[in-house]
Amino acid sequence: MKFSSLVLQGVLLSILSFHFQVLQAQPPKPETVYRLIYQAKPNEWYQQQAKLWEAEVKRNPQNPQAWRNYYFATRYAWPSERTHEAFKAKNEKMEQIIQGMEKAIPGTYEYYYIKYYHYAPYKKAKIEWLEKAYQLQPENPETYYSFLTHYAVTSQTNKFKTFAKKLYESKDIAPALLWYNYNALISCAPNSILFTNGDNDTYPVWILQQAKNIRPDVLVLNINLIRGYPEYLKELLATQNINIDPEQFSRKNLQTFLNGLIQKILEKSPKTKIYMGLTLNPAVFKNFEDKLYLVGLCYQYSEEDIDNLAILKKTITRKLMLDYLRVHWYDENYLANQVVDQINLNYAVIFMRLADHLALSGQKDEANYWQNFALYLAKKADDKNLIKFIESKNK
Structure with missing residues (x-):
């Protein structure tokens, strides 16, 4: 079956489909904002955290972690209006954060790393910034990702392999x-x-x-x-x-x-x-x-x-x-x-497709096995729409 006939496509391939609930009983607090390779949150959470960390850096401008969280919350928060002007304003906000870091926490790991990380996609970053961050925290695997990308696009194969091994050994x-x-x-x-x-x-x-x-x-x-x-x-x-x-x-x-x-x-x-x-x-x-x-x-x-x-x-x-x-x-x-x-919900795509194929060929026990496997993954991810879809196949 071709791509266009997959019923599950719209359900499964939106990796960041989460439900956001704000606890009204107590006021929200600033929380650590992790890179997306570790954790993903709803957009409303990032918008909220950006405001909370902005207030925190005003109270304590010499706190490098506060600046870091402020930057990444701002970076991961999508504008309420998805317009060119809104995204331009968001980018200007991130640049203002970096300028604030330069004044408040110059010479820190957080300043050098975020400055490189921000400008690298625009080809305006200087590798010296990343190298300074690495010198300050050589065991921090965060820089390894950026080095890998840099050495990949500049075709420095030996250094690329070196940092691939460092990243693997870091167990990050x-x-x-x-x-x-x-x-x-x-x-x-x-x-x-x-x-x-x-x-x-x-x-x-x-x-x-x-x-x-x-x-x-x-x-x-x-x-x-x-x-x-x-x-x-x-x-x-x-x-x-x-x-x-x-x-x-x-x-x-x-x-x-x-x-x-x-x-x-x-x-x-x-x-x-x-x-x-x-x-x-x-x-x-x-x-x-x-x-x-x-x-x-x-x-x-x-x-x-x-x-x-x-x-x-x-x-x-x-x-x-x-x-x-x-x-x-x-x-x-x-x-x-x-x-x-x-x-892992992507496995449910292939398990359900295989289950349908096996059911049509009369292999019901095998079909049930793969369908139940897909249901198990849907429940682990708490994807209610997918759970409902799979359970409807049994009716």
């Missing part, structure tokens, strides 16, 4: 995220291309490939990095003997960019198999969703029909490591549990 990435991304890699054919989206489906893949030598044959293309750094894209594809000029197609619109890139890759290398991670925003697929086939924790792009259900069954039953889904290795308050439970 939740084991369950490593397993998820291991299974995403295993879902891909040899010497293929896998498009990824953000932190939780790119950094884990990089360290699996670089630190553990797991599926280094799969070329990982983060859609945001390759769009922003055409030379980086050109050099990556050249490693697969695919020579293209990224400037030949527009990068202004992500959908148009990806569609043009895929066509150019297949023109140069028709036998190369291309995959899209389930972690990508469905809007990215809009121009070619009828050419995507569910084959595991990714969609395979194909101009021709393929028997994806046979591939999907083989991938799930013979290739994927699934035992980890049944347990939390740490206590229930482990910071990354919520992020892990949400990303």
